[in-house]
Amino acid sequence: MIPEGTLTRPPSAELRPDQRDDQDLPPYDVLDPLISAAVVENRPWEELVSRFGEGLVKEALRRLTRSEYKRKQLPLVLKVSPKAFGMGRRWPITNRFSR
Numbered sequence: 001m002i003p004e005g006t007l008t009r010p011p012s013a014e015l016r017p018d019q020r021d022d023q024d025l026p027p028y029d030v031l032d033p034l035i036s037a038a039v040v041e042n043r044p045w046e047e048l049v050s051r052f053g054e055g056l057v058k059e060a061l062r063r064l065t066r067s068e069y070k071r072k073q074l075p076l077v078l079k080v081s082p083k084a085f086g087m088g089r090r091w092p093i094t095n096r097f098s099r
Helices: 004-008 028-040 047-050 052-068 068-073
Strands: none
Touching: 004 052, 028 047, 028 052, 052 068
């Protein structure tokens, strides 16, 4: 059984006391479709900008590419989408890939 507090607590990276993801990130109901369109569906830049706005797309993809190195530290995981972490999705991290 998972404790109720675990299920209802706001998401947090827990790097600072009382930090919550919603203080630093767009709402997940906005961010999730953007990341899915960019990573899983490989939608072109122009389409992402027209659907989500240039500011949000730039910031979200900047954060995504800057944290790419963290994926190399992950343990084995189950693949639950066509481009799950691992061989299904690879971005170069040494040449400042941005689009």
